[in-house]
Amino acid sequence: MNIGDVSRRSGLPAKTIRYYEEIGLIRPQRSENGYRSFRERDLHKLAFLGRARALGFTIEDCRTLLGLYEDEGRESAQVKRIAEHHLGQIDDKIAQLQSMRATLDHLVHACAGDHRPDCPILEDLAQKIPEGLSCESERVR
Amino acid sequence: MNIGDVSRRSGLPAKTIRYYEEIGLIRPQRSENGYRSFRERDLHKLAFLGRARALGFTIEDCRTLLGLYEDEGRESAQVKRIAEHHLGQIDDKIAQLQSMRATLDHLVHACAGDHRPDCPILEDLAQKIPEGLSCESERVR
DNA sequence: AATGGGGACTCCAGTCACTGGAAGGTCAAG
DNA sequence: CTTGACCTTCCAGTGACTGGAGTCCCCATT
Known part of the structure; x- marks a missing residue:
């Protein structure tokens, strides 16, 4: 998936998705042509972020929440x-x-x-x- | 009045007062030593701004409101x-x-x-x- | 083969209203 | 003469993007 597809499916602007990569919230792979290549997992993370942001959590809270979400040993x-x-x-x-x-x-x-x-x-x-x-x-x- | 006095009397941080001058909301005079010299009128304006900001008006709204306040011909x-x-x-x-x-x-x-x-x-x-x-x-x- | 259009890329600047900090000048008291 | 409280300017940073310039890539049509 290119950024446009992910943008449409997550509802997040492409700019925002690039920004989220820049600040380390996601790490999409790259195709040979240099385009970002998103997997379902990335899309899932972005949807998670979009919903957390829609609830007003700060980006840093979102980072922590995403970390906890992926941490099986969380409390x-x-x-x-x-x-x-x-x-x-x-x-x-x-x-x-x-x-x-x-x-x-x-x-x-x-x-x-x-x-x-x-x-x-x-x-x-x-x-x-x-x-x-x-x-x-x-x-x- | 120096900026410290005005800050205490208006409740606005000195930094904010300098910023308000920078963006043209107030124009205090200067003493010979380069210090800003505020008159009662400036203090009054700053208090006005502080209250308008406390009500959540944007700076641009505050600028307009201050203009209207000083305009006898306003509606x-x-x-x-x-x-x-x-x-x-x-x-x-x-x-x-x-x-x-x-x-x-x-x-x-x-x-x-x-x-x-x-x-x-x-x-x-x-x-x-x-x-x-x-x-x-x-x-x- | 050339062209056109729709993406994608990076990088820089701007938003809003301050706020923090550095580096330095001024003034009154002790 | 020094201390400390003020004052000055200038520059950078905040949060979370957003806009725009300039360039590159890919596919389809002429």
């Missing part, structure tokens, strides 16, 4: 720890976004949105310190 | 449009994260997390195509 506790930690991060992000959302929604509703210059959104930004959203707090990435 | 509709669009983005992100969260939470609960290698999380990543989370779908940034 499911190792996998669970990674997943739980990630779940915690997701919860943090959701909380932060919901806090932003609440403030923003309030402001949007307060703004007339007409031709006049008066705007509670700008007034808020110019003055208020949104609680729990001070500049010290961590940002959602 | 509040312009501000509202930006805020509404941003609110929509936030809602999309929240929805995506909640979808991830649901799948992940389910998997975490299904995993024993003990010394044995059997792991539903890995099995899922290796086989299932999570609905609504296929690789084509946009990623949360």
